[in-house]
Amino acid sequence: MAEIESFKNSDKDLQKVEFTQVDQPGSVGFFGHAKGFWVTFSTIFKKPETVEYPEVKAPTQERFHGRHQLNRHPDGLEKCIGCELCAWACPADAIYVEGANNTEENRMSPGERYGKVYQINYLRCVFCGLCIEACPTRALTMTNEYELADDSREKLIFEKEDLLGPLRAGMLMPPHPMYPDMTDTNYYKGDVTQAHPSQDVNK
């Protein structure tokens, strides 16, 4: 404590700071230049790395952090339970979620709860992927899609419809009931592989 008190700004005389001379590098000489230009020269004979984007689109690395996707169970029900752990994990406050109660007439996901509102603000998102790590149901993953430029702020707030993955073979568009005799635990274990005919309530 005493040491901190005795230290005052006035003790430090900026005028008295000594500057030391740093040795400047001398000439590299002819061989030095030749070695440097050799990189340039040898590149002339290599295949160019330039990609004619947007006409040509090179694939990204497999684990590239691109646009998010909200996944579905194999019968089409949504995996998202609206728990907001992604929003909690997000360091940029880019995710907004509102949960809601599943009912027998309006079932969007297995279990009690689903994500009613799901928004990601791509003006804020830093693509760190912490949301993906936080997701307890693997509902949220990232795709490799990186073309996310647009001309207004509104368009860059992606809604649930924009983020939901497509319906694949064997899936039914929710809301629909759960697979007969299956619980939400069965869904998470992967026991449901495709929709059951009885789930097609719109037919």
Added chain:
Amino acid sequence: MTTSAIVDMITVVIDGFEVSVPKGTLVIRAAEQLGIQIPRFCDHPLLDPVGACRQCLVDIEINGRAFPKPQASCTIPVEPGMIVKTQLTSAVADKAQKGVMELLLINHPLDCPVCDKGGECPLQNQAMSTGRTETRFEGVKRTFEKPINISSQVLLDRERCVLCARCTRFSDQIASDPFITLNERGALQQVGIYEKQPFKSYFSGNAVQICPVGALTGASYRFRARPFDLVSTPSACEHCASGCDMRTDVRRGKTLRRLAGDDASVNEEWNCDKGRWAFKYVTAVDRLTHPLVRNGAGVLVQASWPEALAAAAKGLKENTSAVLVGGRATYEDAYGYSKFARVGLGTNDVDFRSRLSSDEECEFLAAYVVRTSTTYRDIDRADQVLLVGFEPEEESPIVFLRLNKQFRKRALKVTAIASKLSIGVEKLKGDFVKVAPGQEAAAVAKQTLNAKSIILVGERACESAGLLTAVAALADSTGAKIAWIPRRAGERGALEAGAIGNLLPGGRPVADAAARVDIAAVWGVPSLPTTIGRSSDEIFAAVNAGTVGALLVGGVDPLDGLHSDDALRALDKAFVVALEIAPSEVTMRADVVLPVAAITEKSGSFLNWEGRARSFDAAVHDSLNRSDLRILSMIAQEMGTSLNLGTVTAAAKEITSLGAWDGERATMTSVSPAQAPSVSGDQFILTSWRRLLDLGTLQQGEENLAGTARQTVAVISPGRAKSMGVVDGELLKISTSHGSVTLAALVEDIHDDAIWAPRNSRGSQLLVNLGIGHGDVVTVVKI
């Protein structure tokens, strides 16, 4: 325990630190004094210790003799020579706590992502501080069907329960509604309801709030938000005069939940379900967003603020005007109305009592209530409590909780003078003095009280002529304290602010010239009107008679009075300026409608029945709505006078600068009781009160809450039931010349001449349906 009493202090050593605490303090509390947090679930400072969860195990040694095993610190009081080692210094205690946590988690589901408690869960937090990082359990967890509704507003997830018994102890010890209990044994032990009597408690929300896990959750908040989404604002409850401290949690400008705040001198840590869950009225209805002005064709059309203010000012200036302000206005708003009537309109015709009222009440309030203060603390110390025209559980639930606490603690004697034995008084094991409706005064006069007694007078006391006179006489002769407990949150504030015909702000009698000079000086006006103002009913009558031409109405339901037809006719006839949050019977008939801010959108304060200020801040900040006070200032400006009350702070400052009246208190002229009407044959005398959960305007849009309202019934005595041949559940038609209601009969302890029905419940809106109040004769037939 009073502060003057000499308290035995005991010194103990906890984790090597000495601490002196009063005798009887639990070890866990003593540790809190040192800032040592021992993990716990079942322990709650306001509930009796039970030691159910075993999470708070510590090593204890007394005078060198150690307990052989770790002990639950929430059940053991401190003793001299005690040395306590918590998890911080004792490896044994630490291991014991970790073991208990591991056992608790064995059957606890891993459903935190779908659990409402996630993020604010003591189990989550203490599993982090005291639990293992990984589970060693490999078996299958016990599961239960989930969730089950234990009432329409409380959901129970039995598999999440850690059997701490907080909910069951609360229901039993605090609310005296023992409808939930622990059933079964061992791993299958679970919270259950008694099937024949559903969990219909007015205080069930507290069980949800104190549940240390997500086993009990509220239906209306289910899956709505996480704690980090919410912006919390300390607030006060606007529902009744109990004056609960509250916390309002808002997400994106919308109130999602309200919790009971912690104020030991008022609501302790509790509140009622109405205060907790009835907040959707702000968003459920179509709010008024723009001023409306009635045009030449007689249609209300949208108008700009300057246009509307000019129209309002013109109408109020050109006519003889009066002010009606409902009992829901804040203290500052009521002060604004009071000042506006005197300064802007030059009249004392202002009345906050938009309900049944009497002149006797007016005088009683001026002589015995304004500027007095009887408090919850007085209830704690009273030797007996007399209830007059007041049903504590229905009309001011926190007063009921306080009475119940004292009844449980020291068998406080409660005497209720009423026609019907209420559920609340039954719980308090109160003396029920059974009188015919309208004959309460005689019974009051017979009571023996002393200076340590308290008389709790409800707003309904004014409905029985001579009753308030009798109360005043009893208090004068015995020295007992009087506490007037209105139902609405704003009434006491409005009384102190002088929003009543016979009083100016600070309890100054209008009739007193010195009082008028006092106020005129502060308000900067040459003089104040001298005629005593009229009551709401008289004002409506004056409009119908043509002597009053314009009304300024804020937050009034004309159907709450006894003469609702007259009121509606007056509103049709007069030039009406309405300050309201949503379309109502008044705005439909108004000539200028000005939208005002709801409670969540403004700051201010209420005075609860004690006269204690309960101030609150705006919970929603981006609202464009202005407070009543601000709008009144603008109208006054437009009229060419000045209120100088632009903000709540300005009003509060001005109220403080007025100070209290130190002159003569107004006196009361006695009123003699009315003759008992004679009833014969199928005639009964009606008595009624409003229930806590009913068709009240502020309970709109909350279906889950309405689901726990008590059944609408007509109560008659066993004797009359026998002579009429009526049993429970049979339908009775209660009729007057005005109209009728048909209700299921319930045979209970009630005066033989009386019939009771709820005043404003579904199927029983007596003021509108029957057009009569307390003590009037009805005809009842069995159908």
